[in-house]
Amino acid sequence: MSIENITTDQALKAKHRALWASGDYPAVADVITPLGPRLADAAAIGPGDRVVDIAAGAGNVAIPAARIGAHVVATDLTPELLEIGEFREPDLGIIWRTADAEDLPFDQGSFDVAVSCVGVMFAPHHQRCADELIRVCRPGGRIGLINWTPTGFIGQLFSVMKPYAPPPPPGASPGVLWGDPDHVRTLLDDRVHDITATTESLPVSRFADGAAFRDFFKATYGPAIATYKAIGDDPTRVAELDAEMAALADDHIDKGQMEWEYLLVTATVTS
Numbered sequence: 339m340s341i342e343n344i345t346t347d348q349a350l351k352a353k354h355r356a357l358w359a360s361g362d363y364p365a366v367a368d369v370i371t372p373l374g375p376r377l378a379d380a381a382a383i384g385p386g387d388r389v390v391d392i393a394a395g396a397g398n399v400a401i402p403a404a405r406i407g408a409h410v411v412a413t414d415l416t417p418e419l420l421e422i423g424e425f426r427e428p429d430l431g432i433i434w435r436t437a438d439a440e441d442l443p444f445d446q447g448s449f450d451v452a453v454s455c456v457g458v459m460f461a462p463h464h465q466r467c468a469d470e471l472i473r474v475c476r477p478g479g480r481i482g483l484i485n486w487t488p489t490g491f492i493g494q495l496f497s498v499m500k501p502y503a504p505p506p507p508p509g510a511s512p513g514v515l516w517g518d519p520d521h522v523r524t525l526l527d528d529r530v531h532d533i534t535a536t537t538e539s540l541p542v543s544r545f546a547d548g549a550a551f552r553d554f555f556k557a558t559y560g561p562a563i564a565t566y567k568a569i570g571d572d573p574t575r576v577a578e579l580d581a582e583m584a585a586l587a588d589d590h591i592d593k594g595q596m597e598w599e600y601l602l603v604t605a606t607v608t609s
Contacts, residue, residue: 350462350507351415351438358416358460362558364396364423369544370456373484373600374398376538377455380604381482383408387450390474392467393439393457397423397432404430408451411444413437415461440466447476456600459485459517462510468525477609481530483602487517487537490599491590496561498582502575503565517601530605539597548588551596552580 377399383389385407391400396419400412404427411433414420420434437443439454439461452475458467471481486492493514506512515521519535526533545551555562562583569575590596 350510353507354460354462355416357560357564358395358414359418360560361563363419363560365558366555367395367398369542370540370598371398373455373540374400375402377453377482377484377602378402378406380602381451381453381480383451383453388448389451389453390442390444390449391457392437392442392452392454392471393461394423394454395419395457397427397434399453399455400432401427401430403451403453404432411435411449413439413442414457415439440470442470442474444474446473447479448474449479450476451480451482453482455484456486458483459513459515462507464511464515464521464525468522472526472529472607475607477607479607481526481603481605481607483516483522483604484600485516485522485603486514487599487601488512488514490517490539491586491596492598493517494586495555495583498586499562499565499579502569502579503561504568517599519601519603522601522603526605529608531608533603533605535601535603537599538602539599542596542598543594545587545591545596546594547591548584548586551587551591552583555583 383403383406387408389403389408389410391410391412394400394412394414397412400410404410412420412423413435415438417436424434439458440463452471461467475481496514556566
């Protein structure tokens with residue numbers, strides 16, 4: 339990689355860290371708390387397993403895995419999120435370490451299980467992340483992923499925000515592609531076997547109506563905050579996005595509950 343590309347990549351990562359440090363992502367993660375135990379169960383995490391939670395945020399998977407008795411390292415590009423996780427659960431023995439999902443600071447085969455819950459999907463270079471997932475997991479070890487699907491509610495939310503958001507950096511791939519099973523299979527290729535990909539949904543009853551959802555995400559969710567910041571000088575555009583986000587959420591609320599679709603992937607690293 340040239341010096342120019344390294345500098346560009348460093349600037350991109352700094353911007354990425356700042357995005358997820360804005361707002362209050364742990365409040366968003368609290369809404370999706372059930373996904374952590376679901377992924378820990380699907381990845382068959384057990385006592386004594388060496389587990390790395392990649393792009394862990396405040397530890398949605400790391401915490402339930404540690405409670406099972408696994409030896410867990412939680413990594414994220416944004417140290418502010420790890421600090422919140424460590425503050426919340428200081429006694430579980432989790433190692434909280436700032437690290438880039440595209441360049442993990444671990445030896446090959448360091449872990450029995452590598453997991454990520456709506457985390458690696460937001461790193462810009464998908465193949466690098468997939469390569470690292472496999473590299474740090476021992477032969478015969480397990481990979482477990484949960485990612486929002488392109489067609490589910492969160493995938494549709496990103497489609498709504500896209501016309502208002504800043505353009506993605508050159509070479510970055512859309513995060514919701516990680517919710518497409520064919521894309522994930524291509525990334526992992528023949529380096530894994532026994533791969534399963536199932537679509538499930540998370541029931542969310544946190545929001546009374548679309549406006550409540552919009553206002554919550556507008557205040558807490560980094561990508562939404564960045565999108566609104568990009569159009570902050572245009573009240574008309576802000577009003578349009580306000581209306582579209584609320585309408586989308588209203589369309590998905592039925593009797594006080596939403597269903598947020600995700601793809602659950604498990605695989606075994608080839609020996």
